[in-house]
Amino acid sequence: FSPISVLHYEYYDTYEDVKILLQSDDNIQCVVGYDFVPFGASQTPTLNDYADNVDTMMFLSGL
DSSP states (O other): OOOTTOOOOOOOSOHHHHHHHHHHOTTOOOOBSTTSBOTTOTTOOOTTOOGGGOOHHHHHHTO
């Protein structure tokens, strides 16, 4: 992660390389943009969207 006021950047050969990198990193929970979560929808999850892919209701019902 970048400290405040520091920006890290990389060059990529193709857009597909960027998509593969973003989808393979477990630390990234949400990517906003074209081909990903639509702009304005990152804070409006659906019923099937679980934080860290943990189904909270299933977990609680198993207690």
